[in-house]
Amino acid sequence: MEGKYEFEKKFRDQVLRCSSCGFCRAVCPVFGLTKRPAFNARGKMLVLKEVMDGNIELDDQLIETLFQCTTCASCSEQCPSGVQPPEIMKQVRKDMVHKGSCHPVFEGMNQILQEHTNIYAEDEPEDFERARNKKAEYVFFIGCVGSYREDEATMATLDILDHLKVDYTLIDEVCCSGALEDVGFEINGRLAEKNVELILETGAKAVITGCPYCSRTFNGKPQYQGLKDAGVEIIHISQFLKDFDLGVKTDKAVTYHDPCDLGRHCDIYEEPRETIRKIAPNFVEMRHNRADALCCGAGGGVRGAFAKNSIAMARRRLEEVEEAGAEIVLTECNSCVHNLNNAKLRAQKFKIYTTSQFLWQLLEEQD
Amino acid sequence: MDTTIKQSLEEIVGEENFSDSLIDLIAYSKDASEHHHRPDAALWPVNTEQISAIMKLANREKLPVVPRGAGTSLAGLAVPEQGGIILDLGRMDKIIEINIEDRLAVVQPGVIYADLDRALSPYGFFFPPDPASGSVCTLGGNVATNAGGIKGAKYGTTKDYVLALEVVLPDGRVLHTGSKCMKSVSGYDLTRLFVGSEGTLGVVTEITFKINPKPPLVSTAMATFEKLEDAGRAVNQIMYSGIIPSALEIVDQQTLIAINENTDLGLPVVEALLVAETDGHTKEETEFQMQKIISIFKSNNATTVKHAEGKEEAEALWTARKSSYGVVARINNNLLVEDLAVPMSKVPDMLRAISDIAGKHDVKMPTVGHVGDGNLHPVICFDGTDPDEVKRVQEASTELFEKVIELGGTLTGEHGIGLAKIPFMGLEHDEISMDIMRSIKRLFDPDNILNPGKMGLEE
Ligand SMILES: Cc1cc2nc3c(=O)[nH]c(=O)nc-3n(C[C@H](O)[C@H](O)[C@H](O)COP(=O)(O)OP(=O)(O)OC[C@H]3O[C@@H](n4cnc5c(N)ncnc54)[C@H](O)[C@@H]3O)c2cc1C
Ligand code: SF4
Ligand code: SF4
Numbered sequence: 146m147e148g149k150y151e152f153e154k155k156f157r158d159q160v161l162r163c164s165s166c167g168f169c170r171a172v173c174p175v176f177g178l179t180k181r182p183a184f185n186a187r188g189k190m191l192v193l194k195e196v197m198d199g200n201i202e203l204d205d206q207l208i209e210t211l212f213q214c215t216t217c218a219s220c221s222e223q224c225p226s227g228v229q230p231p232e233i234m235k236q237v238r239k240d241m242v243h244k245g246s247c248h249p250v251f252e253g254m255n256q257i258l259q260e261h262t263n264i265y266a267e268d269e270p271e272d273f274e275r276a277r278n279k280k281a282e283y284v285f286f287i288g289c290v291g292s293y294r295e296d297e298a299t300m301a302t303l304d305i306l307d308h309l310k311v312d313y314t315l316i317d318e319v320c321c322s323g324a325l326e327d328v329g330f331e332i333n334g335r336l337a338e339k340n341v342e343l344i345l346e347t348g349a350k351a352v353i354t355g356c357p358y359c360s361r362t363f364n365g366k367p368q369y370q371g372l373k374d375a376g377v378e379i380i381h382i383s384q385f386l387k388d389f390d391l392g393v394k395t396d397k398a399v400t401y402h403d404p405c406d407l408g409r410h411c412d413i414y415e416e417p418r419e420t421i422r423k424i425a426p427n428f429v430e431m432r433h434n435r436a437d438a439l440c441c442g443a444g445g446g447v448r449g450a451f452a453k454n455s456i457a458m459a460r461r462r463l464e465e466v467e468e469a470g471a472e473i474v475l476t477e478c479n480s481c482v483h484n485l486n487n488a489k490l491r492a493q494k495f496k497i498y499t500t501s502q503f504l505w506q507l508l509e510e511q512d
Numbered sequence: 513m514d515t516t517i518k519q520s521l522e523e524i525v526g527e528e529n530f531s532d533s534l535i536d537l538i539a540y541s542k543d544a545s546e547h548h549h550r551p552d553a554a555l556w557p558v559n560t561e562q563i564s565a566i567m568k569l570a571n572r573e574k575l576p577v578v579p580r581g582a583g584t585s586l587a588g589l590a591v592p593e594q595g596g597i598i599l600d601l602g603r604m605d606k607i608i609e610i611n612i613e614d615r616l617a618v619v620q621p622g623v624i625y626a627d628l629d630r631a632l633s634p635y636g637f638f639f640p641p642d643p644a645s646g647s648v649c650t651l652g653g654n655v656a657t658n659a660g661g662i663k664g665a666k667y668g669t670t671k672d673y674v675l676a677l678e679v680v681l682p683d684g685r686v687l688h689t690g691s692k693c694m695k696s697v698s699g700y701d702l703t704r705l706f707v708g709s710e711g712t713l714g715v716v717t718e719i720t721f722k723i724n725p726k727p728p729l730v731s732t733a734m735a736t737f738e739k740l741e742d743a744g745r746a747v748n749q750i751m752y753s754g755i756i757p758s759a760l761e762i763v764d765q766q767t768l769i770a771i772n773e774n775t776d777l778g779l780p781v782v783e784a785l786l787v788a789e790t791d792g793h794t795k796e797e798t799e800f801q802m803q804k805i806i807s808i809f810k811s812n813n814a815t816t817v818k819h820a821e822g823k824e825e826a827e828a829l830w831t832a833r834k835s836s837y838g839v840v841a842r843i844n845n846n847l848l849v850e851d852l853a854v855p856m857s858k859v860p861d862m863l864r865a866i867s868d869i870a871g872k873h874d875v876k877m878p879t880v881g882h883v884g885d886g887n888l889h890p891v892i893c894f895d896g897t898d899p900d901e902v903k904r905v906q907e908a909s910t911e912l913f914e915k916v917i918e919l920g921g922t923l924t925g926e927h928g929i930g931l932a933k934i935p936f937m938g939l940e941h942d943e944i945s946m947d948i949m950r951s952i953k954r955l956f957d958p959d960n961i962l963n964p965g966k967m968g969l970e971e
């Protein structure tokens with residue numbers, strides 16, 4: 146059956162396949178926080194069924210649920226019927242934007258990326274005191290959050306790459322703009338082209354990204370096909386670091402937060418743990434880990450559009466840190482670090498870093 | 513909804529705990545069954561006092577109220593068939609007390625089954641019913657449906673563990689039933705009356721459960737049978753051998769075919785696969801029981817018998833049973849999870865009948881079940897947009913239930929009547945028992961405001 150909207154054409158079968166079993170209640174971070182069934186995948190699928198049946202319109206009334214999804218994919222992982230809500234949400238948001246129903250924050254983000262080169266509309270690129278756009282074996286691609294919000298973490302990563310004598314260069318990078326696809330828009334072709342061009346000019350054999358989302362975008366989106374065609378490999382810093390032994394150790398209790406973009410979306414669970422286990426014999430897992438890991442609440446545009454809930458979701462994640470008795474939380478995504486740090490209460494004494502940031506601290510302490 | 517009623521409700525629960533937004537009305541229009549109807553408003557009460565005030569108001573205004581846990585009911589129990597208010601108890605989710613000395617746990621109704629299980633585990637205790645929906649369903653829902661699970665044969669169902677209840681009646685009065693004692697015959701057993709009452713008599717606001725020490729060790733075995741009758745005989749012999757397995761599950765041929773068609777598990781396509789589990793405190797204990805079961809498997813022509821060594825192997829033996837729902841749920845757009853139960857000796861007859869009925873009406877009805885207590889789950893997978901198939905499914909269901917009753921069975925072992933099985937109530941219950949049930953409903957809820965339209969109570 147032909148639908149009125151694009152999402153029906155692509156996902157009608159999946160929406161119908163949702164058997165309303167409700168199993169996604171157990172894992173949805175938005176539902177876990179709010180206890181409002183309209184927000185979990187079942188609620189969203191029921192709303193879409195009514196749209197497909199022609200009972201309701203895709204309009205502003207639906208923004209609160211259809212745009213309040215971190216695209217964490219916990220529900221897809223759990224779903225007995227094989228429904229993939231984040232993919233459906235992304236398409237539905239495009240349909241909504243097409244109809245003129247969009248969360249103003251997302252509208253703003255698209256606008257910003259029309260006019261600027263990064264999501265924060267920062268016109269001065271952050272200076273990391275490193276060469277840019279030179280010929281090198283690797284390109285290190287930082288990402289917006291690492292450039293403008295978590296620059297200390299980025300600095301530490303670059304210090305490690307230097308320490309390991311990696312032949313890399315930075316580029317005059319612009320936002321990969323993959324996130325636009327999550328919030329109802331398309332990847333910005335101008336930005337994508339610029340990144341591809343700059344990367345290819347360096348002659349690098351691989352791009353190491355500091356951000357798992359950029360890595361997903363480069364690997365999966367047609368606008369970045371140019372990289373694949375030229376045989377440029379895309380890896381995340383966690384995959385790169387696992388082959389090194391930096392010879393440092395900590396006796397602190399360390400735990401690891403799986404970012405959704407690296408874990409459930411890319412199936413990378415073990416590499417970061419391999420690196421951490423080498424430095425932290427006292428490694429503890431949180432109750433929800435690997436494919437079950439609880440989302441930090443930042444993804445899918447939720448941090449921007451539903452900031453209060455986003456922080457509250459991060460708090461729930463941090464409760465598990467306390468439960469596990471960890472003193473250090475490591476993760477592999479600047480966006481997670483950012484959100485978790487914003488949510489951390491003063492009474493919570495543990496520290497939150499990216500793995501490379503913590504590694505660099507240990508190296509510095511050792512010297 | 514009338515604005516003055518809306519205002520009064522908002523005053524009772526606070527604005528943030530009231531909604532008549534479209535998205536909430538849609539989300540509450542359905543449970544895990546095929547039934548649906550939108551409510552007019554949804555409330556998230558946080559204490560008994562609020563619920564009491566809501567019920568007083570609803571009673572005065574003759575407004576239907578439907579208590580709701582996780583909405584995982586498979587028979588339409590939680591669907592607001594006549595509109596009105598959804599009372600979502602999900603925010604009353606505190607474990608009030610775990611008292612190991614008195615062997616009990618006191619909880620609010622919105623606590624998730626798995627959360628209680630996790631809280632009890634450090635003490636070496638558990639709450640045995642173990643429904644397959646345990647990661648999401650609420651304890652209030654478990655009480656209202658008398659939920660059971662794979663441990664039924666040895667450990668019984670929810671009803672065997674409810675000691676006391678706090679219930680808000682349809683007129684707003686707060687009733688306390690039962691006691692914290694392990695035994696009590698003091699007056700009518702009002703507690704039991706509420707267990708399995710499908711939210712039609714009162715809103716459960718606090719539950720006192722008996723809890724059990726959890727045997728730390730299990731032994732697991734799996735056997736395949738070319739002939740269904742052999743499996744059936746094995747089950748019967750096990751159940752009167754003196755051994756009570758902690759689980760005894762069956763997977764039928766249609767399910768095995770479905771699993772093989774949709775996964776690369778490559779299971780043997782036999783007429784029946786049985787998985788048995790025994791539990792205990794020592795290995796001798798679990799193995800002694802398991803060896804008896806295995807010898808019964810063998811003497812009943814099992815083609816293969818596998819006995820798990822470690823935890824991983826045990827999990828492998830459970831694969832067919834535990835993956836069945838996930839596979840069957842993907843076969844088609846619509847699912848009808850049936851829940852009949854028959855006396856244990858009739859299990860093979862029933863399984864044979866299911867297979868015949870499926871063939872006769874050309875419907876897919878893969879079946880799994882808790883054979884240790886005679887509870888079978890044929891899962892009818894169909895395309896609800898195909899009117900011809902829907903008709904065949906209805907005919908097959910009717911025939912299925914006629915057969916169940918003919919074999920001395922019951923329409924539902926653990927999911928309840930709800931909306932789905934109303935048409936068949938008359939098959940199982942005669943006019944006298946329907947009359948008594950209706951009188952009980954009238955006694956508690958003369959204006960029929962609490963979960964109206966369920967269980968075939970309306971004349
Ligand atoms: C995939 C799947 C597997 C399942 N497996 C099993 C199984 O193994 N065993 C089993 O028994 N069931 C099973 N079920 C069915 C269902 O999970 C159970 O019936 C469960 O007990 C319902 O709990 P709930 O919290 O979802 O209640 P809901 O579905 O929300 O409500 C069920 C009924 O209880 C009433 N109710 C809820 N809370 C209260 C309260 N506090 N006071 C008064 N009435 C209340 C509602 O009005 C409704 O009538 C399964 C369901 C699914 C989807
Ligand atoms: S788990 Fe999957 S099938 Fe079940 S309600 Fe959620 S989306 Fe639907
Ligand atoms: S992707 Fe995550 S946030 Fe979105 S519905 Fe699924 S579980 Fe909830």
